[in-house]
Amino acid sequence: MFTHICKGCGRQLSESDTHCPECNLAVTREEKNDPLKTWESDYKRIRFHWIISVVLFWTTAGITAGLYLIHGEAYVNELVFISAVLMALGVYLKTKVLALERKKPDRQ
Ligand SMILES: [Zn+2]
Numbered sequence: 001m002f003t004h005i006c007k008g009c010g011r012q013l014s015e016s017d018t019h020c021p022e023c024n025l026a027v028t029r030e031e032k033n034d035p036l037k038t039w040e041s042d043y044k045r046i047r048f049h050w051i052i053s054v055v056l057f058w059t060t061a062g063i064t065a066g067l068y069l070i071h072g073e074a075y076v077n078e079l080v081f082i083s084a085v086l087m088a089l090g091v092y093l094k095t096k097v098l099a100l101e102r103k104k105p106d107r108q
Pocket of ligand 1: 006007008009010011020021022023024025
């Protein structure tokens with residue numbers, strides 16, 4: 001999908017436009033959507049979210065284990081629930097990372 005906004009007037013441009021129909025500003029080629037660049041930014045963002053969810057999961061799991069050792073049952077049910085949610089989130093994000101890896105566009 002091509003979405004490009006004119007720098008001069010903010011008008012939405014179509015893929016075939018070389019000049020803005022509104023203000024005649026030239027559409028520079030490097031501003032065009034590069035599928036690989038789009039993919040890379042998506043991939044980095046989702047991978048970053050995944051890493052955060054994994055770190056949060058292990059932090060919560062560590063706190064849960066620590067509290068269990070010190071206090072017994074107290075707080076543990078809530079923390080186990082949070083850990084489970086974070087683990088589910090981590091698994092979900094990991095599947096998105098793997099799906100994106102398969103969809104990586106070829107370098108032209
Ligand atoms: Zn314009």
